[in-house]
Amino acid sequence: MDLFALLRYSAPVALASIGETISEEAGVINIGLEGSMLCAAFFGMLVTYGAGSPWLGICAAVATGAALHFISGLFTILLGADQVVIGTAVNLFALGFTGALFRSHFGQSGKLLSVAVLPSWPVLIVLVASAPLTWLLLFRSRWGLAVRATGEYPPAAEAAGFSVARLRLSAVTLAGAFAGLAGGYLALGLAGSFSEGITAGRGFVAIALVTFGRWRPHLVFLAALLIGYLESLQFRFQSFGWRVPFQLFIALPYIVALLVLVVVGKGTAAPGALAQPYRREK
Amino acid sequence: MRFEPALLRFGRWAAILVVLLLVLIGALVAFGLPVGESLRLLGEGAAADKFGVARTLMKSTPLLLTGLGVAIAWRAGMYNIGGEGQYVVGGLLGAACASFLAAAPAAPLGTAGILMACIAGGAIWAWLPAWLYVRRGVDVVISTILLNFVAIQLLGYAVSGPLRGAHEQVPLTEALPQAIMLHHFDPQTDLHMGAILALVTALLAWVLLFRTKLGYEIRISGASPGVARAYRIDGNRARVLAMLLSGALCGLAGGVEYVGSAGQLGIGFSQQWGFLGIPVALLGALNPIGCVPSALFFGALFAGSENLGRFTSAGDTLVYVIEALVVVGVVALQIAAQRRTATS
Numbered sequence: 001m002d003l004f005a006l007l008r009y010s011a012p013v014a015l016a017s018i019g020e021t022i023s024e025e026a027g028v029i030n031i032g033l034e035g036s037m038l039c040a041a042f043f044g045m046l047v048t049y050g051a052g053s054p055w056l057g058i059c060a061a062v063a064t065g066a067a068l069h070f071i072s073g074l075f076t077i078l079l080g081a082d083q084v085v086i087g088t089a090v091n092l093f094a095l096g097f098t099g100a101l102f103r104s105h106f107g108q109s110g111k112l113l114s115v116a117v118l119p120s121w122p123v124l125i126v127l128v129a130s131a132p133l134t135w136l137l138l139f140r141s142r143w144g145l146a147v148r149a150t151g152e153y154p155p156a157a158e159a160a161g162f163s164v165a166r167l168r169l170s171a172v173t174l175a176g177a178f179a180g181l182a183g184g185y186l187a188l189g190l191a192g193s194f195s196e197g198i199t200a201g202r203g204f205v206a207i208a209l210v211t212f213g214r215w216r217p218h219l220v221f222l223a224a225l226l227i228g229y230l231e232s233l234q235f236r237f238q239s240f241g242w243r244v245p246f247q248l249f250i251a252l253p254y255i256v257a258l259l260v261l262v263v264v265g266k267g268t269a270a271p272g273a274l275a276q277p278y279r280r281e282k
Numbered sequence: 283m284r285f286e287p288a289l290l291r292f293g294r295w296a297a298i299l300v301v302l303l304l305v306l307i308g309a310l311v312a313f314g315l316p317v318g319e320s321l322r323l324l325g326e327g328a329a330a331d332k333f334g335v336a337r338t339l340m341k342s343t344p345l346l347l348t349g350l351g352v353a354i355a356w357r358a359g360m361y362n363i364g365g366e367g368q369y370v371v372g373g374l375l376g377a378a379c380a381s382f383l384a385a386a387p388a389a390p391l392g393t394a395g396i397l398m399a400c401i402a403g404g405a406i407w408a409w410l411p412a413w414l415y416v417r418r419g420v421d422v423v424i425s426t427i428l429l430n431f432v433a434i435q436l437l438g439y440a441v442s443g444p445l446r447g448a449h450e451q452v453p454l455t456e457a458l459p460q461a462i463m464l465h466h467f468d469p470q471t472d473l474h475m476g477a478i479l480a481l482v483t484a485l486l487a488w489v490l491l492f493r494t495k496l497g498y499e500i501r502i503s504g505a506s507p508g509v510a511r512a513y514r515i516d517g518n519r520a521r522v523l524a525m526l527l528s529g530a531l532c533g534l535a536g537g538v539e540y541v542g543s544a545g546q547l548g549i550g551f552s553q554q555w556g557f558l559g560i561p562v563a564l565l566g567a568l569n570p571i572g573c574v575p576s577a578l579f580f581g582a583l584f585a586g587s588e589n590l591g592r593f594t595s596a597g598d599t600l601v602y603v604i605e606a607l608v609v610v611g612v613v614a615l616q617i618a619a620q621r622r623t624a625t626s
Contacts, residue, residue: 031363031423081613084361084423088560089609096602100313154369196599211424228411245443251435254428261420275423 012037012186012199015123015218017213018130019178020047020055020269025138026171027273029150031087032072034203035094040065040183042098045115045194046105054118058184065180066173068094073172078164080277099196113150118188123181130178131221138217147171151271154278164278179203208257213221214269216242227253297495299616302579305607312603315594327589328582336471337588342581344369344535346480347565349573350487350560351531355408357491357568358524359504363413364426365532365556367433368404372533373540374437375403377445377455377547380462391459397537404533405526407433412525416518422525434552443549450546457546464542476538480577483531487570490527500524532556561605564612580605586600 018032023030030036040061046059074088075081106113138144149157151225152162184203187194209227213220232248310320328338346445348365355362361369379399383392407429414420442453450456491497503510503517503522510517535555540547562580566572583601591598 005292029423053396075610075613079613079617081617084363085560085564085613087607088363089613090608092561092602093606096599096604099599100603104313104594151474201431204431208424208428211421245439247439249433251432254431256433258414258428261425262414262418263584 003113004124005129006228006232008120008190008224009232009282010021010224011120011123011127011278012182012190013202013206013227014221014224015127015130015185016203017209017258018127018134018217019175019182020206020210021213021217021220022134022138022147022178022272023172023175025144025151025215025271026071026094026147026168027154027276027278028076028172029083029087029178029207029275030031030069030072030167030175031084031207032068032090032094032203033087034199034201034206035087035090035092036065036068036095036176036179037186037199037203038098038182039068039221040180041187041198042102042194044111045187046101048118048188049104049113052116054116057115057136057188058123058181060120061184061188062177065178066176069179070169070173072118073169076277077168077172082277083275085106085275095197095225099235102194102196108171115188117192118185120185120189123185123189123230126181127221131218134217138194143167148271149176150278151273154273157278158280164280166277182206205253208254211270212257212260215271216269223257230256290495298615302470302608304602305611308620309600309604309607313600319595320590320594323590323593324583324586328585328586331613333380333471334465335584336590337470337585338464338578338582339477340472340474340581342577343474343476344539344543344555345482345558345580345584346484346573346577347535347538348532348556349471349562349577350402350484350559350570351535352559353530353565353566353568353570354487354491354500354531355528355571357504358500358521359507360412360415360521360525361423362408362411362421362426362525362556363423363560364408365535365559366431366552366554367426367430367540367556368407368529368532369556370433370437371554372400372402372404372529373409373547373551374440374445375533375538376400376537376540377440379459381445381456392462392465393541395540396458396541400533400537400540402532402533404529404531404536406529408525408529408532412522415520425456427609428557432577435549438549441549447546453549455547458541462541463545464538472543474542476542479538481574483534484570484574485529485577487527491570496520496523499610532559534558536615548621553558558605561609564609567612 016037020030020033043064044061046055047060056151068090072086075086076083138148146157146162150164150167158164184201187198191198209220209223213223230253234246237244237249306315310317326334348369351365352362376399380396383395410429411422411425414425415422441455446453447454447456460568468472478548499515499520503515503520510569544551562573562576566576583604587598587601
């Protein structure tokens with residue numbers, strides 16, 4: 001597998017996990033990432049189908065992802081609702097919403113539908129650039145410092161004059177834009193169509209990859225490539241005619257991610273206030 | 283997160299029912315379905331005759347068991363979202379056990395043996411993330427998500443490889459002999475003993491959680507770890523035991539589905555029952571008794587939407603939208619209740 005194919009193949013998970021890194025550094029974990037990607041893939045496809053332009057479609061996908069993340073952020077950040085619960089709701093919602101709309105628009109059986117394919121190079125350029133740029137944004141900018149403070153110890157950020165809610169909401173929305181790009185590219189750039197449940201767990205893998213990559217955008221990016229490579233091995237072994245069950249290769253990335261977590265443990269890289277709602281003292 | 287036990291107070295039931303109905307109608311309107319006609323179809327599918335009622339109870343059975351599993355783990359502060367994997371591995375170990383018992387022992391013993399294997403399978407699959415959390419500090423949310431994927435692939439491998447039935451054209455395990463299957467009350471319907479088993483389990487889970495020392499330790503370790511430490515309660519022990527119980531219940535759900543209605547495992551064995559236990563537990567306010575009406579509600583929704591799906595193009599996926607809105611509604615109610623207690 002050459003590098004271009006590997007990048008293409010890994011792009012949805014890599015983009016989503018780089019975005020999720022920003023959000024988790026701000027202390028918010030998005031269990032609903034899978035749902036945001038799924039909705040983005042659907043609306044990206046719908047707009048492309050209606051307007052005939054995959055460029056408009058990918059814009060719609062990015063907007064969908066950002067909007068869904070923003071709405072769940074309103075619940076978890078402003079209202080202090082539990083992040084796991086809200087994320088679960090987003091996932092259920094996306095599954096039902098896209099499924100019902102897809103069937104009512106394109107028939108009960110979901111006939112095979114293909115739309116104009118989005119060229120890969122712009123998304124891949126964004127992907128390759130986003131790893132170092134996200135690192136710069138998080139670790140070398142004033143905004144990044146403030147965001148990391150809200151994820152590590154929100155009272156400190158508040159005392160320094162920052163609004164924890166605003167920082168967290170902007171980080172979550174940015175992560176949503178990445179999730180939208182990931183879902184949109186999956187449908188428009190890779191599949192050229194949409195099918196129910198097209199994301200097939202990629203959002204969950206992206207969440208796991210953030211931990212795997214120790215909350216550092218460049219490491220998360222490399223981890224996504226490694227997982228993509230491991231997954232691609234199944235095709236290679238099949239072409240060799242080896243009698244290894246292909247399910248092992250599908251499961252391999254998850255097993256490797258688990259083993260890495262076992263070896264590195266929790267460590268100190270995790271944001272201190274991850275998944276904890278912050279209520280300002282009155 | 284605080285879960286308001288007050289949600290369970292009798293006076294609030296009316297409010298909750300009205301909210302649920304409004305959510306249902308809102309979802310129907312949003313999808314452009316005729317409200318009256320859709321509600322009639324939903325109602326008919328869920329409760330019009332003995333077939334509808336049986337369908338509702340049959341769908342509620344695995345939902346109740348996985349809901350109980352989620353409730354116990356979440357009470358301990360362990361966000362087990364691996365019910366899906368525990369359900370699948372439970373079913374798998376049951377099927378493996380059934381293939382060893384091929385010499386067909388006496389029916390009740392054989393059935394019990396398979397169910398025990400299912401419980402063990404689910405518990406093992408939940409013990410892994412519990413151990414990872416206690417020993418290595420690995421987040422339970424992440425590890426249970428990963429283990430769900432591994433379980434699904436394990437299922438795919440097992441039913442197309444070692445456990446595949448000799449005469450099956452597609453990847454399926456050997457069908458269980460009728461004598462091993464759980465008792466069906468009426469040969470015309472799908473309702474089986476599993477429904478009663480689930481109900482009894484809910485009562486036992488309530489007793490465990492609210493009337494035993496272990497239940498107290500589980501609840502206090504989840505609600506306020508600091509207080510637990512002050513009382514010299516071993517929080518990690520409580521959390522691991524809660525996870526084991528949670529996995530056992532999800533495994534039992536897989537087992538009941540296997541020996542109750544499916545009879546054999548295929549790649550489609552998991553119908554997301556493990557995942558759907560989360561809204562069941564939340565609507566039931568993480569209380570085992572509360573999970574019973576909650577599971578019935580979602581079970582009726584599934585049975586009804588099967589009927590609705592026959593007549594509308596939106597199909598049965600609508601059920602997930604309603605579940606999501608219900609979860610958001612429950613969260614909003616909790617926040618409102620917290621605000622009220624905070625200001626008064």
